Amino acid sequence: MEQKIVLITVISNFIIWIYLLIFRGKFWLADQRLLPTSETEIENIEYWPSVSVIIPARNEAKLLRKTLNSLLNQHYPGNLKIILVDDHSRDNTSIVARCTAQQGNNCTKLEVISGADLPNGWTGKLWAINQGINYAKQQTPDPDYFLLNDADIEHFSTNIRQLVVKAEQENLALASLMVKLQCETLAEELMIPAFVFFFQKLYPFRWVNNPQKSTAAAAGGCILIRKQVLDEVGGIEVIKNALIDDCALAKAVKQKSTNKKIWLGLTSETKSLRSYPDLVSIWNMVARTAFTQLNYSPFLLVVTVIGMKLVYLVPSLGIILGVIFGWWQVVAIALLARLLMFLAYLPIVRFYQLSPIYAMGLPTIALIYILITIDSAWRHWRGRGGYWKGRVYPS
Structure with a gap:
């Protein structure tokens, strides 16, 4: 028996x-990836949309020099503006950000604003993003896209260009990258690939990328979204208290936008510099949500x-x-x-x-x-x- x-x-x-x-x-194939753009694809872009990069930053001074430089030195033919929202940091986040821009003669590309007090009903990250978006809308030219970007992400030099080309050619409402997570310590080698594996199993990327399927997901470290689409779904406010904000935003786009085409893929070139040196740090990261x-x-x-x-x-x-x-x-x-x-x-x-x-x-x-x-x-x-x-x- x-x-x-x-x-x-x-x-x-x-x-x-x-x-x-x-x-x-x-x-499990992990085959949905952002591919390099060809010269022909670049030449076919008649107008390069303006992009506002929104970075919510709270106590990120340690990583900002490297990650911010990767954005300030992007090879992007269109107008690119970076708005960093200092979310009540207790370190030198704002100072490091401004110094980084000055040292690279990129002061005109960067705006650093201080975040307002967190109101009830909002998560800190989304409140900071919302403030950055509202600030960007007051600038000239008016942004065509927002790139919602975590402060720990180091981009390869043509990342924004490749994302915009993909969004323009495929008429995407939203394009997101699951950046390559830090995987150097033994704890990271054991746990990080499994973290991505379980995420892919929960949200199969091919289903996410199919507008006929309801499956919706994004990776919060790097999300390119059309301003028109974000306005159409009600702005960041519609997900203001979401702890898993990336997937909540993707779901809102698929459910509420007239353009339901979103894309999520892997990249080995754009990376997170956030380290998880031991099992405890990874445990806390996963247990949060x-x-x-x-x-x-x-x-x-x-x-x-x-x-x-x-x-x-x-x-x-x-x-x-x-x-x-x-x-x-x-x-x-x-x-x-x-x-x-x-x-x-x-x-x-x-x-x-x-x-x-x-x-x-x-x-x-x-x-x-x-x-x-x-x-x-x-x-x-x-x-x-x-x-x-x-x-x-x-x-």
Whole structure:
């Protein structure tokens, strides 16, 4: 009887992995990427739209010299303005930003404004972005696009140009890049590729990029959005209290805009310089919004925990039990499921230029993410679920 139950469980797991690889938008291929623009594509742009880059910055002095320079030195033929909103930083964020622009003779490209006090009902980042957008609208020329950009992002020299070309040629309402996250410490090598893998599984990029599908997502570090589209959906105010603001904005565009074409892809050239040196820092980063992703639902929490255990832990458990009790049919099917899991995880491991050995560790990594999700719910119930940069945001 026990063997039959275990056999049915591992068969179910094998079927789940067949579904994930074939029918879940081929998310695991990690093939949605921003490609270099050709000279012909550049020549076909008759008018280069004006772009206002909005950077919400709170205590970012350490990274700004490098990240801000990457924006100030963009090879973009059109009008490019950078607006940095200092969100009550306790370090020298504003001073570093101004000095960086002065040292590169780029003072005319950068405006640094001080953020107003945070009103009720807003998250700090979105309130800063909203102020930057309102400031940009008062400038000349009026921006055609906003690039919503995190302060830790280092862009390659033609990134904005490539994003604008893609948006113009494909008539996109919104284009977003999942930038390459820092992956240098052992904790980052173990956890960061899995973070991107789980995000792709939750929001298959091919489905996001299909205007006929309702799936909507974006990556908040780098979002190019048309000013007209942002105005049409009601501005940043419509998502003012969203902790997962990038996906909330993409959802608003797909639901409320007449132009529902959005695009999300990977890039290996534009990078986040935000480091997560140990497991604790990564744990805190994920725990901040994991339960938010489940709409604070205890039912969805239970379903998610059970589902992740069934998907990621059953093959290893089946192999162990099968070997112990001599259930070789169980072992064979569990090994096949384990192979499919390895193949699914391998592309993102290669994207981060890691050894294929890391792809074997997904079950253990998934177990850690299960524990983080449970901890995220526990933090929420204790009133600490939305803690970020010295602020706690209620659900």
